[in-house]
Amino acid sequence: MKDIYILGIESSCDETSFSIVKNGVEEISTVISSQIDIHKQYGGVVPEIASRAHIKNITFVLEECLEKAKLKIEDITAIAVTYGPGLIGSLLVGVECAKTLAFLYHKPLIPVHHIAGHIYANNLVKRLEFPLIALVISGGHTELIYMDKDYSFKKLGSTLDDAVGECFDKVAKVLNLEYPGGPKIDKLASIGEDTYNLPIPLNDSSYNFSFSGLKSAVINLVHNEEQRGNIINKENLAKSFQEVVIKSLTKKTMRAIEEYKVHNFILAGGVSANSGVRGEFQRLCELNNINYTFPSIKYATDNAAMIASAGYYAYLDGRRADLTLNATSSCNLE
Numbered sequence: 175m176k177d178i179y180i181l182g183i184e185s186s187c188d189e190t191s192f193s194i195v196k197n198g199v200e201e202i203s204t205v206i207s208s209q210i211d212i213h214k215q216y217g218g219v220v221p222e223i224a225s226r227a228h229i230k231n232i233t234f235v236l237e238e239c240l241e242k243a244k245l246k247i248e249d250i251t252a253i254a255v256t257y258g259p260g261l262i263g264s265l266l267v268g269v270e271c272a273k274t275l276a277f278l279y280h281k282p283l284i285p286v287h288h289i290a291g292h293i294y295a296n297n298l299v300k301r302l303e304f305p306l307i308a309l310v311i312s313g314g315h316t317e318l319i320y321m322d323k324d325y326s327f328k329k330l331g332s333t334l335d336d337a338v339g340e341c342f343d344k345v346a347k348v349l350n351l352e353y354p355g356g357p358k359i360d361k362l363a364s365i366g367e368d369t370y371n372l373p374i375p376l377n378d379s380s381y382n383f384s385f386s387g388l389k390s391a392v393i394n395l396v397h398n399e400e401q402r403g404n405i406i407n408k409e410n411l412a413k414s415f416q417e418v419v420i421k422s423l424t425k426k427t428m429r430a431i432e433e434y435k436v437h438n439f440i441l442a443g444g445v446s447a448n449s450g451v452r453g454e455f456q457r458l459c460e461l462n463n464i465n466y467t468f469p470s471i472k473y474a475t476d477n478a479a480m481i482a483s484a485g486y487y488a489y490l491d492g493r494r495a496d497l498t499l500n501a502t503s504s505c506n507l508e
């Protein structure tokens with residue numbers, strides 16, 4: 175069979191990224207231009223600034239990606255792009271770029287859902303094995319998904335309010351840690367002790383999650399201690415908070431693994447970079463004889479390699495978009 179080269183484009187939040195992946199598994203080149211340094215002075219991503227930065231960067235990132243791969247667009251089989259969910263202004267930049275390239279070079283255009291991308295970041299580590307359960311935890315998503323084959327997604331549950339990464343970032347903010355706060359909480363937690371008593375959210379029989387109550391509990395705790403003139407032990411609070419998050423995520427995920435009788439589990443999304451979350455799933459999967467995969471740190475957060483890998487399977491599945499493709503801030507994973 176002829177090799178298939180997919181050019182992936184990701185611009186859903188604050189990373190402008192291009193990647194070329196061969197046959198869904200072999201990464202040829204990836205370039206990620208992060209805007210974190212711009213947004214951290216505002217304590218979070220400013221959508222208007224993000225879309226302007228994408229416009230400024232996009233052609234340079236594309237050129238660098240092709241140069242690194244020693245390929246021309248003519249060598250590419252198809253163009254895969256994140257069309258949603260995400261920040262609408264940011265998504266539009268990637269989608270318009272993909273449509274322009276597809277039109278100019280007569281290439282098929284493949285629409286990729288951002289969460290499918292996060293799942294397929296694992297395919298670059300090890301070929302996915304089915305059936306599997308995927309837990310996608312990022313700044314915008316917390317979803318438990320069942321897959322019995324490539325590019326077939328069944329949502330079992332998701333967050334009812336805040337995403338887990340959003341909760342990490344907001345808790346970090348109240349502790350005066352820089353954006354993005356997730357990695358900073360992770361670092362503090364690694365030297366802290368679990369001494370603060372926090373509630374386990376939505377401890378029920380569903381596969382849904384909830385993190386806004388936990389976030390409020392931490393914010394209230396910090397304000398109350400400050401009012402009493404007490405000093406917060408940031409390491410211990412980070413550890414206690416992270417432990418509650420881990421308990422909530424692992425409890426429901428391990429139940430889904432058991433109920434759906436799967437032997438494969440994958441972790442995905444920016445929060446999968448968390449050492450505590452990774453470690454506890456490792457322990458539980460070893461204990462239960464589950465084949466466990468998580469993405470490399472580089473591909474846990476947003477990147478186009480995961481979009482190109484997912485795009486390959488979407489391409490094989492016959493999924494195509496025409497030049498009416500539009501970006502969308504929220505859409506279902508189908």
Ligand code: KG4
Pocket residue numbers: 187311312313314315338339340342343354355356357360443444445446447448449474475476
């Ligand atoms: O997947 P991603 O790049 O963007 C979305 O699709 O949302 O995820 C970004 C999120 C941020 O909330 C960030 O704080 C979180 O991932 N994150 C972490 C860690 N590294 C990144 N959260 C906890 N621990 C980490 N080590």
Ligand code: ZN
Pocket residue numbers: 288292312313443444475476
């Ligand atoms: Zn993401």
